[in-house]
Amino acid sequence: MAAFLLAASEMSGQQLTGRQVIQKVKDRPDGDTRYGEMELTLKKKNGSTRQRKVTSWAMDEGKDTKKMMFFTYPGDVKGTGFLTWDYDEIGKEDAKWLYLPAMKKTRRISGSSSKTDYFMGTDFTYDDMGQRHVDEDTHMLLREESRNGHKCWVVESVPVDKHEIYSRKVSWIRQDCLIADHVEYYDKLNKLHRVLTIQEVKKIQGFWTILKMEMKNVQTEHSTTIVVKNTQYDVKVDKALFTVAKLEKGL
Amino acid sequence: MRHLSLFALLLCIFPRPASAQDEDSLRVSVKGFVDTYHAVRTESPNDWMSSRSRVRGEVTLEKGNAGAFVSANLIHNAILKDRSGFQLREAYAYYSDDHWDVRAGRQIITWGVADALRLTDIISPMDYTEFLAQDYDDIRIPVGGLRLRYSREKWSAEAVAIPVSSFFDLPTDAVNPWSVGPIPIGSEPKRKAYNMEYGGRLSFFLSGIDFSFSALHTWNKQPVLCNGVGEYQRMTMLGGDVSVPVGKFVVRGEVSEYLDELQSGGARAASTNALVGLDWYAGNDWTLSAQYSHKYVVLGKHRNTGLSTLRIQKDLLHNTLALQTFAYIDVTNGGIFNRLSADYALNDQLHAIVGYDLFHADSGMFTVYKKNSELFVKLKYSF
Numbered sequence: 187m188a189a190f191l192l193a194a195s196e197m198s199g200q201q202l203t204g205r206q207v208i209q210k211v212k213d214r215p216d217g218d219t220r221y222g223e224m225e226l227t228l229k230k231k232n233g234s235t236r237q238r239k240v241t242s243w244a245m246d247e248g249k250d251t252k253k254m255m256f257f258t259y260p261g262d263v264k265g266t267g268f269l270t271w272d273y274d275e276i277g278k279e280d281a282k283w284l285y286l287p288a289m290k291k292t293r294r295i296s297g298s299s300s301k302t303d304y305f306m307g308t309d310f311t312y313d314d315m316g317q318r319h320v321d322e323d324t325h326m327l328l329r330e331e332s333r334n335g336h337k338c339w340v341v342e343s344v345p346v347d348k349h350e351i352y353s354r355k356v357s358w359i360r361q362d363c364l365i366a367d368h369v370e371y372y373d374k375l376n377k378l379h380r381v382l383t384i385q386e387v388k389k390i391q392g393f394w395t396i397l398k399m400e401m402k403n404v405q406t407e408h409s410t411t412i413v414v415k416n417t418q419y420d421v422k423v424d425k426a427l428f429t430v431a432k433l434e435k436g437l
Numbered sequence: 438m439r440h441l442s443l444f445a446l447l448l449c450i451f452p453r454p455a456s457a458q459d460e461d462s463l464r465v466s467v468k469g470f471v472d473t474y475h476a477v478r479t480e481s482p483n484d485w486m487s488s489r490s491r492v493r494g495e496v497t498l499e500k501g502n503a504g505a506f507v508s509a510n511l512i513h514n515a516i517l518k519d520r521s522g523f524q525l526r527e528a529y530a531y532y533s534d535d536h537w538d539v540r541a542g543r544q545i546i547t548w549g550v551a552d553a554l555r556l557t558d559i560i561s562p563m564d565y566t567e568f569l570a571q572d573y574d575d576i577r578i579p580v581g582g583l584r585l586r587y588s589r590e591k592w593s594a595e596a597v598a599i600p601v602s603s604f605f606d607l608p609t610d611a612v613n614p615w616s617v618g619p620i621p622i623g624s625e626p627k628r629k630a631y632n633m634e635y636g637g638r639l640s641f642f643l644s645g646i647d648f649s650f651s652a653l654h655t656w657n658k659q660p661v662l663c664n665g666v667g668e669y670q671r672m673t674m675l676g677g678d679v680s681v682p683v684g685k686f687v688v689r690g691e692v693s694e695y696l697d698e699l700q701s702g703g704a705r706a707a708s709t710n711a712l713v714g715l716d717w718y719a720g721n722d723w724t725l726s727a728q729y730s731h732k733y734v735v736l737g738k739h740r741n742t743g744l745s746t747l748r749i750q751k752d753l754l755h756n757t758l759a760l761q762t763f764a765y766i767d768v769t770n771g772g773i774f775n776r777l778s779a780d781y782a783l784n785d786q787l788h789a790i791v792g793y794d795l796f797h798a799d800s801g802m803f804t805v806y807k808k809n810s811e812l813f814v815k816l817k818y819s820f
Contacts, residue, residue, distance in 0.1 A: 236757070236782070236784070236785055260819060261468055261470065262782075262786075262788060262819040264468050264819075273644070279644075279684075281642075281644045288572070288574040289547070289574055290547045290577070291547045293550075293680075293687075294647050294682060294687055295687060295716075295718065296682050296686065296687055296716070297682050298685060302720060303722060304755070306756055307752070307754075307756025307757065308755070424535050426588070429589075429590055430588075430593065430640075431538060431586060431588035432588075435533055435538060
C-alpha cells in the first residue's frame with residue numbers, strides 16, 4: 187500500500203494524460219470484496235425529503251465485479267434485491283436480475299438499458315453508481331490545481347456514445363487519494379446540469395473510502411445525499427452469495 | 438387460539454430493531470403494511486364491489502443457517518364477511534447455507550418467466566375471490582410442502598413435494614359481486630400419500646441467457662366442469678422457460694405440455710401451452726411489456742385459445758408517482774380486462790393509489806364480468 191502511495195506521489199509530479207488519471211482512479215485499491223450500508227436522502231427544492239436505505243456486497247473476479255444489493259427502507263421496497271455481474275469487457279452486456287419479494291419472483295432484466303436512468307428516483311444515474319469503463323469516455327487533462335486544500339487533477343471526459351445524458355463532465359481528482367473532490371456534469375446544451383461533491387473521505391482498513399457525497403441537480407435544485415456506513419473490505423463472502431438462489435433468499 | 442394469533446399479528450405491527458448481525462445471535466426482521474381498499478362499480482347499480490382493510494405482518498427469525506418465516510393478514514371485509522379475520526399466508530422453517538436451501542411448511546412457490554400467466558407456474562393456485570382485481574401477490578395461494586434447492590454459481594436444481602394439494606378459490610357465493618355463479622365443486626382428492634404432488638426444476642443462469650426445465654406430477658387445480666360439477670384430476674406437466682436480454686429488451690419464452698389434462702366434459706387429453714414475451718426497458722423510467730400465450734388441446738371443439746397481456750409503466754417525480762396500465766386481452770373472443778392505476782408516495786411510508794378496472798367482453802372469459810368495471814382507491818402504509 188505504501189509503495190502504491192509512493193508511486194502515486196511520484197506520478198503526480200509527471201504530466202499524465204486524462205485517460206491515465208481516470209485509469210488510476212478506476213484502479214484505486216478497494217479490496218477483493220466489499221460490504222457497505224448506504225442511506226440515500228432525496229431533497230426537493232422545497233426542503234421535503236425522502237429516504238432509501240440499501241445494503242450491498244461486492245466481489246471482484248479478475249476485472250469483472252459481482253454485486254448483490256438489497257433495499258432495507260422504506261417498507262414498500264424492503265427486501266427488493268438486485269444481483270449484477272458487471273463485465274469489464276466493452277460491448278459485453280452486464281447480467282442483471284431483480285427480485286421482487288411481493289411477487290416471490292426473480293426477473294432477468296436488461297443489462298444495458300438502465301445506465302442512463304436515475305437510480306431509484308435519486309440524482310445519481312445507474313452509471314454514476316456503478317463502474318463506468320474508462321474508454322466509454324475520451325478524457326483530457328485540463329490542468330492541475332488545488333481545491334478545498336487538496337491538490338487535484340482536473341479532467342474533462344466526453345462520452346463516446348452521444349446518447350449519454352451528459353455532453354461532458356469535468357472532474358477534480360484528488361491526487362492524495364485518487365477520489366474525485368468535485369464533478370460537474372453538463373447537459374446536451376452544455377449548461378451545468380448536476381454537481382457531485384464528495385464531502386467526507388476516510389481511510390478504512392487501509393483503503394480510501396467515500397463516506398458522504400451529494401449530487402445536486404442545479405437546474406431543478408433537487409439533490410441526493412449518500413451516507414455510507416459500516417464499510418468493510420476483504421469481508422469473508424463466498425461467491426455463492428452472488429447467485430439467483432441467494433437473491434431470492436434475501437438478507 | 439384465535440386470540441393468541443391476533444395478538445401475535447399485532448405484535449408484528451411494531452417494528453423492533455434487528456439484533457446484532459453476528460452468526461450465533463437470533464436475528465429478528467419485521468415488515469408489513471396496513472392498507473384499505475374500496476372499489477365502486479361504475480355501471481348501475483353503482484354498488485360497492487370491494488371494501489376491505491387489513492394488517493399484514495411478516496416476521497423472519499434467523500439464527501445461523503436456520504430460520505423461520507411467517508406472513509399473516511388480519512382482515513376486515515365489509516362485503517365478504519366470511520373473509521374477515523385472521524388469515525395465515527406463509528409459515529415455513531428453512532435451512533440455508535452456501536449451496537443448500539431447504540424450506541418446509543406453507544409457502545408460495547413460483548416457477549417460470551411468464552408475467553401474471555400460468556404455464557409452468559402451477560404449484561401455488563390462485564385466489565379468484567375478487568377475480569384479478571387484487572394485487573397479484575394476494576392472488577397466489579400458498580401450499581404446504583417441502584422445497585429442496587441445491588445451487589451453484591450458474592445453475593440450481595430444485596425438488597418440491599406437496600403432500601396435500603391446495604386448489605383454486607373460486608367465487609361461487611351470490612353475495613360476491615365477483616361470483617361466477619353457483620357452480621357445484623366436487624370433492625378434493627383424498628389426503629392419501631399417493632395423491633401427493635411432486636416435481637423438480639433445473640435452472641441455468643448464464644451471462645447472456647437464463648433457462649430452466651421443469652416437471653410436475655400434479656392436479657388441474659382450477660376445477661373443470663364435468664356434467665355440471667367442477668372436478669379435479671391428476672395430470673403431469675413438462676415444461677421449460679428462457680429469458681434472453683438483448684440490449685434494452687428482454688425476450689422471454691415459456692412452454693408446457695400438460696399430459697392427461699382433464700378437459701371440459703370429462704375427457705382427458707394433452708394440451709400444449711406456449712408463451713412469448715418481450716420487455717422493453719426504454720429509458721427515462723418507461724417500461725413496456727407484452728406477452729402472448731397460446732393453448733392447444735388435442736381434442737374438443739375449442740382447440741386453440743389465445744391470451745395476451747400488455748403492461749406500460751412510467752415513473753415520475755423522482756419515482757414518487759407510478760402510472761401503470763396492465764391489460765389481459767382475450768384474443769380468442771375479443772374481451773379485455775385493463776387495470777389503470779396511479780400510485781403516489783405521499784411520504785416514505787404512505788402510498789395513495791387510485792385506479793380504474795375496465796371490463797369489455799361479449800363472449801369468453803371476461804363476459805361474466807362485463808358489468809364489473811370499477812373505480813378503486815387504496816391507501817397503504819408500509820413499515
